[in-house]
Amino acid sequence: MSGSTLRSGGGTAWKSRCVDSGDGYFTLATEDTGTVPVRLFLTPRLLEDVEDSIYPQVVTATRFPGVRLVVITPDVHHGYGVPVGCAILTDVDAGAIALGPVGFDIGCGMCSLSSAVPAGAATPERRMAFNRAVMRRVRLGAGERGVSRLARIDRAEFERLVRGGAEYYTERYGTRLDRARAERQRIPVDEGWQLPSGRADRGMAQLGSLGGGNHFIELQRSAQSGTLFVQVHTGSRGFGHGLAEMYFQVARAERPAEIQSLDEAWFAADSPRRADYLNAVAAAGNYAIINRLVIAEELAAAFREVFTAELELVYEISHNLVQREWHPDFGEVHVHRKGATRAFPAGHPGLDGTQWATTGHPVLIPGSNRDQSYILRPRNSAKSAYTVNHGAGRRMSRTAARKQLDQRQIDDEYRRQGIVVNLDGRVPIDEAGPAYKSSREVVEAVTRAGLATVEHELWPLASLKGTR
DNA sequence: ATGTTC
Numbered sequence: 001m002s003g004s005t006l007r008s009g010g011g012t013a014w015k016s017r018c019v020d021s022g023d024g025y026f027t028l029a030t031e032d033t034g035t036v037p038v039r040l041f042l043t044p045r046l047l048e049d050v051e052d053s054i055y056p057q058v059v060t061a062t063r064f065p066g067v068r069l070v071v072i073t074p075d076v077h078h079g080y081g082v083p084v085g086c087a088i089l090t091d092v093d094a095g096a097i098a099l100g101p102v103g104f105d106i107g108c109g110m111c112s113l114s115s116a117v118p119a120g121a122a123t124p125e126r127r128m129a130f131n132r133a134v135m136r137r138v139r140l141g142a143g144e145r146g147v148s149r150l151a152r153i154d155r156a157e158f159e160r161l162v163r164g165g166a167e168y169y170t171e172r173y174g175t176r177l178d179r180a181r182a183e184r185q186r187i188p189v190d191e192g193w194q195l196p197s198g199r200a201d202r203g204m205a206q207l208g209s210l211g212g213g214n215h216f217i218e219l220q221r222s223a224q225s226g227t228l229f230v231q232v233h234t235g236s237r238g239f240g241h242g243l244a245e246m247y248f249q250v251a252r253a254e255r256p257a258e259i260q261s262l263d264e265a266w267f268a269a270d271s272p273r274r275a276d277y278l279n280a281v282a283a284a285g286n287y288a289i290i291n292r293l294v295i296a297e298e299l300a301a302a303f304r305e306v307f308t309a310e311l312e313l314v315y316e317i318s319h320n321l322v323q324r325e326w327h328p329d330f331g332e333v334h335v336h337r338k339g340a341t342r343a344f345p346a347g348h349p350g351l352d353g354t355q356w357a358t359t360g361h362p363v364l365i366p367g368s369n370r371d372q373s374y375i376l377r378p379r380n381s382a383k384s385a386y387t388v389n390h391g392a393g394r395r396m397s398r399t400a401a402r403k404q405l406d407q408r409q410i411d412d413e414y415r416r417q418g419i420v421v422n423l424d425g426r427v428p429i430d431e432a433g434p435a436y437k438s439s440r441e442v443v444e445a446v447t448r449a450g451l452a453t454v455e456h457e458l459w460p461l462a463s464l465k466g467t468r
Numbered sequence: 469a470t471g472t473t474c
């Protein structure tokens with residue numbers, strides 16, 4: 001990794017090296033990427049629009065030891081070390097486990113719920129009432145704590161939760177939700193791995209809280225069924241962040257000359273700490289899944305209060321994890337997904353014994369809070385390493401959005417469209433629609449490549465986001 | 469993403 005200089009880095013020259021495969025993606029092979037195949041699932045227009053600064057990040061993605069394939073998703077944008085919107089496959093025996101390609105928010109992901117309520121029931125008054133009912137039950141914003149009973153558990157119970165995952169949570173707390181619709185029932189954590197002391201406290205207090213940034217809750221209308229859906233985007237809060245920080249320090253201590261920041265950090269196959277980090281990812285992944293289920297339960301209660309009807313779980317899935325999977329070209333590999341969603345089609349061994357074995361599992365793709373979100377079904381997704389995008393992707397940095405977008409104009413636009421934002425109608429400006437790419441254009445890149453088909457287009461009716 | 473620059 002160290003001393004890796006880019007012989008053709010900088011500028012737009014790299015784009016002319018991208019070769020259309022004719023199968024929905026470009027391949028990129030340069031002196032910098034070496035022998036590692038790189039596939040970019042972009043339309044020509046998305047390729048033209050993408051920031052040049054992702055090129056050195058794609059190169060970084062190819063340079064961890066034992067990388068077999070790098071996949072770039074159509075929502076790609078500049079990230080921490082490697083792009084947000086990529087999958088990196090590494091050899092399970094000889095390959096690295098990298099930290100940047102998982103990110104700080106380990107286990108971050110989506111949960112979608114559906115109802116049989118016709119969307120006409122969501123009058124402007126009820127959209128606001130839904131936001132109010134949710135805000136009594138779920139705290140929004142960085143640093144906020146949970147208000148559900150799960151936020152008042154003791155240390156021993158917290159440890160049982162992060163080891164036992166959705167399975168333990170459901171057995172112990174008896175949620176009405178069908179936990180079989182979570183991507184992972186329990187990500188195994190080795191008995192011998194100790195939960196680092198001092199890393200649990202924040203996580204304990206924050207269970208059931210949403211967080212800030214691009215995390216959100218949304219009431220939606222399905223264009224296909226005409227009924228109301230609710231969607232949540234959240235992760236492992238301070239718990240996963242604390243573990244990511246801690247294991248970055250561990251990785252840096254092993255290779256101080258090479259590793260200065262989390263985006264450069266990785267564990268070699270022979271590092272005794274590689275397994276420790278994988279256990280931390282498992283614990284934070286379990287936490288994030290439980291957090292989404294706890295919030296989903298609160299959303300169902302809020303929905304019941306406002307619409308006197310039930311919400312059912314559609315699916316729950318992460319887009320920031322490293323997991324061991326089977327891939328036809330490589331066998332068993334570690335798949336790092338950073339802002340990228342797993343997409344197993346019918347027949348994948350990872351779905352054996354689940355209700356998705358003959359259909360593939362649903363894939364949850366949020367758009368901005370002005371644009372449609374999607375529920376997709378994986379089809380011919382082996383060529384993208386069973387990976388699709390995780391959202392629309394940013395097209396403006398937060399700083400650029402704050403500088404270029406007019407608060408009043410944005411708020412007026414949402415109001416005209418009937419999208420109720422928080423309680424005051426003030427759209428967090430760096431999260432506003434224009435700061436994101438078109439979700440339709442990004443999803444078209446996925447469907448044209450044959451990776452998945454569209455099952456639901458979900459249009460925002462009410463949006464909740466932390467303001468700090 | 470984040471006790472939002474330990």
